[in-house]
Amino acid sequence: xxxxxxxxxxxxxxxxxxxxxxxxxxxxxxxxxxxxxxxxxxxxxxxxxxxxxxxxxxxxxxxxxxxxxxxxxxxxxxxxxxxxxxxxxxxxxxxxxxxxxxxxxxxxxxxxxxxxxxxxxxxxxxxxxxxxxxxxxxxxxxxxxxxxxxxxxxxxxxxxxxxxxxxxxxxxxxxxxxxxxxxxxxxxxxxxxxxxxxxxxxxxxxxxxxxxxxxxxxxxxxxxxxxxxxxxxxxxxxxxxxxxxxxxxxxxxxxxxxxxxxxxxxxxxxxxxxxxxxxxxxxxxxxxxxxxxxxxxxxxxxxxxxxxxxxxxxxxxxxxxxxxxxxxxxxxxxxxxxxxxxxxxxxxxxxxxxxxxxxxxxxxxxxxxxxxxxxxxxxxxxxxxxxxxxxxxxxxxxxxx
Numbered sequence: 001x002x003x004x005x006x007x008x009x010x011x012x013x014x015x016x017x018x019x020x021x022x023x024x025x026x027x028x029x030x031x032x033x034x035x036x037x038x039x040x041x042x043x044x045x046x047x048x049x050x051x052x053x054x055x056x057x058x059x060x061x062x063x064x065x066x067x068x069x070x071x072x073x074x075x076x077x078x079x080x081x082x083x084x085x086x087x088x089x090x091x092x093x094x095x096x097x098x099x100x101x102x103x104x105x106x107x108x109x110x111x112x113x114x115x116x117x118x119x120x121x122x123x124x125x126x127x128x129x130x131x132x133x134x135x136x137x138x139x140x141x142x143x144x145x146x147x148x149x150x151x152x153x154x155x156x157x158x159x160x161x162x163x164x165x166x167x168x169x170x171x172x173x174x175x176x177x178x179x180x181x182x183x184x185x186x187x188x189x190x191x192x193x194x195x196x197x198x199x200x201x202x203x204x205x206x207x208x209x210x211x212x213x214x215x216x217x218x219x220x221x222x223x224x225x226x227x228x229x230x231x232x233x234x235x236x237x238x239x240x241x242x243x244x245x246x247x248x249x250x251x252x253x254x255x256x257x258x259x260x261x262x263x264x265x266x267x268x269x270x271x272x273x274x275x276x277x278x279x280x281x282x283x284x285x286x287x288x289x290x291x292x293x294x295x296x297x298x299x300x301x302x303x304x305x306x307x308x309x310x311x312x313x314x315x316x317x318x319x320x321x322x323x324x325x326x327x328x329x330x331x332x333x334x335x336x337x338x339x340x341x342x343x344x345x346x347x348x349x350x351x352x353x354x355x356x357x358x359x360x361x362x363x364x365x366x367x368x369x370x371x372x373x374x375x376x377x378x379x380x381x382x383x384x385x386x387x388x389x390x391x392x393x394x395x396x397x398x399x400x401x
Contacts, residue, residue, distance in 0.1 A: 004102035005273060005280035006398065007266040008042060009368035010035050010191050013202040014356040017121030017258035022202040024122040024260065026193055028057075028064045032072035032118040035264035038191045039114065040078070043266070045276040048079035051110035054101055056093025056117030056360035059124040060086050068118060088129075088360070090388035091325065092289065093117055094263055095363025095396055099287035101267045111272040116264035117361035126258065126359065133294075133390060144239045144295045148389065149224035150232045152255070152328035153248045154240070155298045159334050163249040166329035167217040170254035170353050172343065173326060174212040177350025181205060185349055185376065189368035207257045207356040220251035239295055254329040259356025263364035282371050285381070285397040286312035292391040298331035300393020301385040302338030308383070308395035316340070319397070320379035323366045325386040326351035335385070349373060362386065367398060374400040 012031050015022040023031065032055060040047060055069035069084030089096040094117030101115035132139045139145060146154075156166065180186060181204065192203035224232075225248045233246045266278075273280060288308045292300045301324055309316060322345050324335050336346060349369060352362065363386055370382035385395040 002106050002108055002269055004105040004284040005268055005270070006282040006284065006367070006371060007268060007278045007280055008039060009265040009364070009371050010038055010189050011263040011365050011368050012193050012261050013190055013205050014259040014261040014358060015202050015206045017260050019122060021122050021260055022206060023120070023193060026201065028068060028118050028120040028123065029071050029075045031120060031193065031260070031262035032068070033076035034193055035116065035191055035262055036072060036076035036078060036114060039264060039266050043276070043278055045278070048081055049276060050078065050082045050112050050114060052104070052113045053082060053084040054087055054097040054113060054115045055084065056087045056097045056363065057119060058088055058090055058093055058360040059119065059126070059128045060088060061129045062124055064118065064120065064124050072118070089289070089394070090390065090392060091327065091359055092363060092386050092388040092392055092394035093360040095366065095384060095386055095394050096289060098265055098267065098284065098364055098367060099396055102284035102287060105267060105269050112268035114264050115267055116262065116364040118262040119358040119360045120260045121258050121358060122260050144236065146232055146236055146295060147227060148297065148327070149250060150228060150236060150246070151295060151297050152250050152330050153224055153246050154236055155296060155334055156249050156330035157243060157247045159330065159337070161330055161333050165333060166249055166254040167214065169329045169332060170217060171212060171214055173347065173350045173353040174209055176348065177208050177354035178210050180349035181208065185372065188372050205355050207259050208354050212253070217253040220253045222248040223251055223255065224248050236295065250328050250330065254353060256327050256352035256357035259358050261356070261358035261361050261365070263361045263368065265364050265367050280401050281375070282398050282400050285399045287396040289392065289394045292393060294391040297389055297391045298327065298334060298387045300387045300391055301335050301395065304393035304395040305339060305383055305385050308397055312397050314397070319381050319383045321348060321370055321373060321382040322346040323370050323382060323384045325357060325362050325366065326353040327357065327387055329353065331387055363394070370398060371400070
């Protein structure tokens with residue numbers, strides 16, 4: 001049976017997604033091309049052998065528009081015969097690219113694909129691409145569509161998670177991310193980004209807040225109170241009339257950070273390994289995508305993970321490490337309850353609260369983080385999952401080989 005092998009997984013550093021961030025000066029296509037060049041440099045394969053480049057991007061407009069994946073392949077200097085496709089499934093985009101690449105390999109239609117994502121949030125701000133789900137009042141009224149922050153607070157309210165619960169989780173994310181960086185756990189995957197003169201612009205994640213404390217987190221004001229007061233809370237309460245009010249508990253300290261970044265995973269068949277002399281590090285075992293209540297958009301990862309386990313013929317006890325994108329702390333706490341997880345099993349090197357969430361690139365970032373960690377701990381399997389707008393949940397199981 002054909003296997004979808006993971007030969008390598010790399011990413012750029014994640015830096016603040018604003019004009020003062022280190023990567024703001026770098027074009028999105030250069031972020032992606034940096035990773036393609038690194039994969040080629042590490043493994044010295046003929047780029048003409050690559051069947052496709054699949055890149056997630058939630059802001060396919062301006063510098064990131066016009067099929068950014070094909071542009072990245074050309075910009076990297078790869079053979080002109082390599083195609084490319086931009087994929088948008090909101091925050092699930094690059095993990096969807098990984099799953100789609102694996103499906104292509106398993107089908108026998110392709111032998112080698114690069115799957116990943118790119119998001120320069122400092123140059124192409126979040127929601128720049130528009131769309132009815134975010135900006136059409138008629139659609140929002142009909143489907144009770146709300147901004148993600150309101151949805152996150154709603155999830156916390158329904159689950160009974162307090163501000164203290166969320167802040168306590170956020171503190172461990174910061175502490176564990178700093179520990180992982182200090183111990184070099186990210187070093188294999190993180191590729192330095194350089195300027196035209198070869199000078200390093202960024203070579204490590206810089207969003208981590210090392211001075212975070214429980215007291216500093218408690219002092220932050222909730223982010224979505226005003227938005228709720230402008231009508232969003234009443235809008236949601238029409239759908240959940242048993243609630244008296246929405247408790248606003250998310251702050252900049254327990255929510256994911258806006259950052260720039262890119263990711264890339266080299267996925268291929270046994271034939272590609274033989275033809276190019278590539279050594280597999282892991283394989284994609286199974287993947288799936290589902291949708292849940294769009295108002296409770298952070299409920300998707302649990303059902304997606306259960307479905308993914310069923311597809312793989314595995315039980316939760318067969319998974320060694322769990323990685324859920326930390327879009328908001330309430331999403332992680334809800335998922336831990338859904339999957340009956342202890343804190344030490346999930347996001348063991350911190351997550352997007354500490355490191356940032358480059359939207360369309362994050363899913364493939366999780367692949368590199370978990371592949372490295374499985375190797376470091378000599379473990380076998382990891383579950384990767386993200387929530388996304390519209391109630392989408394995506395999940396992927398990878399296995400070390």
